[in-house]
Amino acid sequence: MDISIVMPAHNEAESITAVLERIQRTMDAIGRRYEIVLVDDGSTDETAALAEQSGARVVSNPMNMGNGAAVKAGLRNAQGEIIVLLDADGQHPPECIPDLLAALERADMVVGARSKDSDTKWHRDLANTVYNRFASYITGVDIKDLTSGFRALRAEVGREFIYLLPNTFSYPTTLTMAVLRSGLRLIYVPIQGAKRRGKSKIKLMKDGPRFLLIIMRIATLFSPMKIFFPVSLGMFAAGLGWGLFKILFLGMRYGPTSAMLMTVAVLTFLVGLVSEQVTTLLYASSARAAEAAQAEIEKEVREKAAEECRE
Secondary structure, eight states: OOEEEEEEESSOTTTHHHHHHHHHHHHHHHTOOEEEEEEEESOSSSHHHHHHHTTOEEEEESSOOOHHHHHHHHHHHOOSSEEEEOOSSSOSOGGGHHHHHHHHTTOSEEEEEEOTTSSOOHHHHHHHHHHHHHHHHHHSSOOSOTTOOOEEEEHHHHHHTGGGOOSSTTHHHHHHHHHHHTTOOEEEEEEOOOOOSSOOSOOHHHHHHHHHHHHHHHHHHHOTHHHHHHHHHHHHHHHHHHHHHHHHTSOOOOOHHHHHHHHHHHHHHHHHHHHHHHHHHHHHHHHHHHHHHHHHHHHHHHHHHHHHHHO
16 A cells, blocks of 8 residues: 555544545545545544445544544554545645645655635634744744644654654644654645534633643653753843842842752753753664664565565
């Protein structure tokens, strides 16, 4: 199988048939071997049955485990060398899949970045802008759409980082930052997102702060000094500035508050330094594990080919 199209779905009976028909028309037109893997994440409607009727291979979670958990199940069950991820609610245009596949020839992952004329709500656009700028600061790369779930990637890339992906809606954030942190090639392709069918599963007040917290956690995992250094510098400057202000303008002695702030700033910097080294070792270890797994797969393929030749 050349391409596996993985779709997480939870109660998407209203849109799933039309989305699958659009995918099939698009993929049949480009003449590539493909499969559609729909991960039914504990749906209580007819999502799984409709998907099977439309020709998709359905992988079912026994309960609603989360969008990220469904994606991880899809990555594990996909048979293609290339994986395309998109939502089942109709927001992502399947007609853009050939554009992502073409760009993937020059990259390890391609993300469909929603343009300004996409049919999205203003508060989500504002939140995405904040997330994009913060993630761009952490990675040092201009991130155009951090939370887009519409992407194409090489299967080995997705499986290399599967242990990092959370079970929630924030898996695109983690996957994007992991790819950039590893020095892999990432390309953005502009798309025009459509309004989803049915009710959104994301709640602004509940999921917004959680997304920001997850980005902070991911930032400390991938590039800790980008967080620890500004915090330590701010505390050191505050302690030094308050101490000088008391001496020069208030005629007071240098107090314990300033000393405490400066001491904590130094400790924070040292913790960030150690975290940076731990992160480097973590990625070195995961890279060696990925290379070993790939070598084992290649060995099995060679042994199977030799056995077929002998027969």
